[in-house]
Amino acid sequence: MSEETKHLKTEGISRRNVFSAVALASVAASQAGAAPAETKFEPLPGFKFDIENQTGWQGPAGSAKEATVAEFPISQSIAGVSMRLKPGAMRELHWHSLAAEWAYMLEGTCRGTVVTPNGQSEMADFGPGDTWYFPRGHGHALQATSPNGCHFLLGFDNGHFSEYGTFSITDWIATAPPAVVARSLGISASAVAQFPKKEVYIGPGRVPPPGTENLRDGAMQPSQFSHKYRLDHQPPRVFPGGREFVVSSKEFPLQTTLTAVRMDLQPGAMQELHWHPHADEWHYYVKGRARVGVFGSHGRTRTEEFGPGHVGFIQQGYGHYIEQIGDEPTEILILFNSGEYQAISLASWLGGNPSTLLEDNFSLSKSAVEQLPKRDRGILAKG
Ligand code: MN
Numbered sequence: 001m002s003e004e005t006k007h008l009k010t011e012g013i014s015r016r017n018v019f020s021a022v023a024l025a026s027v028a029a030s031q032a033g034a035a036p037a038e039t040k041f042e043p044l045p046g047f048k049f050d051i052e053n054q055t056g057w058q059g060p061a062g063s064a065k066e067a068t069v070a071e072f073p074i075s076q077s078i079a080g081v082s083m084r085l086k087p088g089a090m091r092e093l094h095w096h097s098l099a100a101e102w103a104y105m106l107e108g109t110c111r112g113t114v115v116t117p118n119g120q121s122e123m124a125d126f127g128p129g130d131t132w133y134f135p136r137g138h139g140h141a142l143q144a145t146s147p148n149g150c151h152f153l154l155g156f157d158n159g160h161f162s163e164y165g166t167f168s169i170t171d172w173i174a175t176a177p178p179a180v181v182a183r184s185l186g187i188s189a190s191a192v193a194q195f196p197k198k199e200v201y202i203g204p205g206r207v208p209p210p211g212t213e214n215l216r217d218g219a220m221q222p223s224q225f226s227h228k229y230r231l232d233h234q235p236p237r238v239f240p241g242g243r244e245f246v247v248s249s250k251e252f253p254l255q256t257t258l259t260a261v262r263m264d265l266q267p268g269a270m271q272e273l274h275w276h277p278h279a280d281e282w283h284y285y286v287k288g289r290a291r292v293g294v295f296g297s298h299g300r301t302r303t304e305e306f307g308p309g310h311v312g313f314i315q316q317g318y319g320h321y322i323e324q325i326g327d328e329p330t331e332i333l334i335l336f337n338s339g340e341y342q343a344i345s346l347a348s349w350l351g352g353n354p355s356t357l358l359e360d361n362f363s364l365s366k367s368a369v370e371q372l373p374k375r376d377r378g379i380l381a382k383g
């Protein structure tokens with residue numbers, strides 16, 4: 001054993017060092033004239049989490065269930081929260097220091113307000129299929145407007161973020177010295193004493209009236225960049241086995257750190273083998289079921305089955321496919337942690353190479369290579 005491999009053995013081989021360790025081990029083996037040492041790679045980690053089966057945060061006005069790195073360790077770059085608000089209930093005024101917030105309205109309607117660092121403000125109503133994007137640090141609040149309350153899926157561009165631990169207005173006012181609050185807001189000490197003594201987080205409220213409400217400062221400039229995007233109104237990309245509604249920063253300029261997709265798969269459909277060069281892929285299963293197979297190099301694969309309320313995570317650059325299962329169509333909300341969408345399919349890769357190279361690479365005849373696809377196939381219909 002060389003000094004280098006001994007050293008690695010003593011130090012332990014971290015994941016980061018696996019590649020250099022392998023290279024050193026094979027150099028050592030070939031120098032000794034022996035067969036390359038069999039290297040053990042860690043098996044691929046689990047990439048499925050049942051977010052809706054959690055208790056999460058429960059209060060009289062609503063609930064929140066999280067999938068952060070604390071619950072779902074592989075999901076380093078994206079966190080998800082399933083939030084429900086009772087009629088009139090509000091997610092109080094707050095901001096997130098660590099992450100931008102994306103959301104997709106699943107059921108019901110809500111009204112959101114958001115203030116931007118340039119002193120502008122936007123108020124908008126959101127219904128099923130609508131999304132919002134609040135850049136990191138922008139102050140916002142939400143209120144359920146429909147008689148049955150609402151349910152929305154939140155996505156954040158940082159897995160280490162926690163919805164429970166964000167910056168709420170009541171928490172700040174309750175913990176700052178009262179004299180400072182009084183002086184800062186230009187109000188009396190007795191007026192400060194009227195504020196809540198602790199964070200409200202999700203609290204009861206009155207259902208706001210229909211139509212636009214006036215902002216307190218009627219002269220405030222409306223936000224010049226909308227925080228709202230109606231994903232279900234985006235013309236979908238249609239394939240034989242399903243369709244995709246895609247929104248990246250191209251369609252929604254404010255949404256610089258995420259791309260969102262709603263994918264509908266017909267029974268028996270399959271999304272072809274592909275990978276994303278520069279983004280992780282996060283899933284939330286709205287309806288139906290699917291099997292996802294991931295390829296993690298060195299002979300490693302892992303397959304998981306998903307159904308309603310499950311969350312999935314595919315690491316950047318890992319090969320994968322999605323196979324619809326069951327008789328009901330499958331609907332998946334997908335996030336990528338980049339505002340630009342990128343993908344490469346196995347099919348188009350094969351089209352971008354000369355036949356002779358593929359014949360040699362696969363030890364296949366020319367006629368066998370002629371059968372291979374040349375372009376993206378997208379979502380395939382039931383075979
Ligand atoms: Mn928020």
Ligand code: MN
Nearest residue numbers: 274276281320
């Ligand atoms: Mn993908």
